[in-house]
Amino acid sequence: MNGKLYWKQKIPLLILNGAGMAALTVFLLLNGINSDSLILILSVWGAVLAGYLTGAYLLRKSQMDALLRLTEQLEERYLLPEVMERPARADDQVFYRLLKLVGKAMLEQVSGAKREQAEYREYIEQWIHEIKTPITAMKLICENHRSNLSKDLLAELEQITHYTEQALFYARSEQPEKDYLVREIRLFDVVHQAIAENRYLLRQYSVQIVLTETDDSVYSDEKWLCFILDQLIVNAVKYRTGSPKIRFYTEHGGNEVSLCIADNGMGITAGDLPRIFEKGFTGENGRSASQDATGIGLYLCKRLCDKLGIGLTAASDEETVFQLSFHINDLVHQVQG
C-alpha cells in the first residue's frame, strides 16, 4: 500500500480537525478558559486523533499486505476471489463482489475460447484423416499407371502428404501425451520408411542416399520419429546444391546412440544456427532459396524431440548435420538380457 498516497487522502480529515480545533479554541477563549486547560484539551484531541489514524493505517496496511502475499503465493492468480476472506468493510465488500463478477466473466470467456480451439483442432484432425483417402486413391492410381507423368505426380503427392502430416502433428503437438506408443524400434527401419515416403521426391532431384546401416535399436515412438526424419529429408532436398547427397549414420557416445542425417546442401549460416528451431524463423538461406520456407518444420521437430526426450542438435560445416540423440536405457537391457 502506498503510504504517501494514503496520508494524502487523509488531508481533508486533518484540515477538518484543524478547523474544529481552531473553532473550539476561539469558543473557549471567549468563555475565558485559562491557557493551561486549553493546551490540555487540544493535546488530548491531537493525541486521540493521531493514535486513531496511525492505528487505522497500520491495520489497513497489514490487511492489504496479506492480500498481496496471498496473491503472490497463488499459482492460478485469478482464483484470488475464491480463496480470500470476505472483507468486513462495506466499501471493500463492493470491490470483493466486483472482483468475483469480473473473474467469472473472464473464466467464461477463456473456457469459450478453449472450447472453440479444441473444436477447431478436432475438425482439423478429422479433415486431415479425410483428405488422406483421396491422396491414397491418387497414389494408387499413379502407381498402377506408371509413366513419367505419374512419377512427377507422385513426387507432388509426397509433398502434399508431407504438408498434411505437418499440419496433423502441429495440431497434435499441443497435447501429444495422448498419442504415445513407445517400444523398441530399429533406427534404420525408420530411416528406410522415411526414405520410402519421399522416394519420388528424392529420385526427381537425383539425390544420392548413403546409408551406413547398423542394427541399433532405441525405445521411442516410431510414428513421431518417422515424421521428424521426413521433415529433415524434405529440408535437405529443399536446400540442395549441385549434386545432392544425404548420408545416414549412427554414432555412439557415453550412454547415448545418435542417428545423424548429413547433407551437402547450402548449409546454415553461423548466425542463423542458434535460431533455426524457433517457430516461424526462416534463415538467410530459407528466405533466398525457397519461397515456401515456413519456419514450422524444424520447430515441430524440436518440439516433438523435447517431448520424446530425444536430443536434437544441428551443426553446419562442410556438411549440414542433424543429430538425434537417444538415451540408451541400460536398465531395460539388463532386464531383458
Added chain:
Amino acid sequence: MAVYKIMIVEDDPVIRTELKNMLRGNGYDAITVSDFSQTINEVREQSPHLILLDIRLPGKDGFSLCSEIRTFSDVPIVFVTGCNTDMDELNSIMLGGDAYITKPYNTAILLAKIASLLKRAYPTGNQEVIPYRNTLLHLESGRLEFHGRQIDLTKTELKILYYLYKNAGKICSRNDLIDFLWDNQLYADDNALSVNVNRIRDKLASIGLRDFIQTRHRQGYSI
C-alpha cells in the same frame, strides 16, 4: 508357386479397385468385399491367405471384425487406416492384427509387409532357385551357379540379377531397375547401377560366362 489370395475390406470404392489392380499386378489374387454386413461370411467362404482391413467401415468397424475373425481363423490381418493415432495402433495389436499401415501408404512398404507376413504365415521351406539357360540363381544364399562354378553376389547385385531373371528375354529399362532397387531399400542412382552391372559382368566373366547381360542402347539391359 502358389498364388496367394488377398481379401480387401475397404469402403472407398476407388481405393478398393486400385488396390485390387495393384495387388493383381504384383502377382496376387485379390478379392474385395462390397457388402460389409457379409464380411465375416465372405471370409469363411473365401478363406483368403491375408486380409487388408480398414478400421473405419460402415456398420461394424475393423476392430470388431478382426476379433470376430480371430474366433475362427489365424489368417494374417493388416490394418489399413487413415487415422494414425497410437490408440488405434495399440488396439489393432491387442485384437490380433499382424500389421498396421496408415494412409496414404507407400505401395512398396505395403507390398513388403504383405510379402513378409505371407512368408511367415505360410513357410514354403524350399530354397528359392531361379534357373535360366545353364545358370541357377540362388536367392537365399545370394549366389549364381554356372556349370558347377559359383560366384558370390552382393545384395544389390543379387537384386539386379533377380529382376533380370524375372523378366528374362524382355528389356528392363534402367529406370525400372532403379525403381525395383528402391523398392528393396537399395538406393542406387544411375551411376551406381552402371557400376554394379559392370561388376556383375566381371564376376560372370570369372566363371566363364561372357555377354550374359546385354546393354540395349538408350533402353536398358536384358538377359
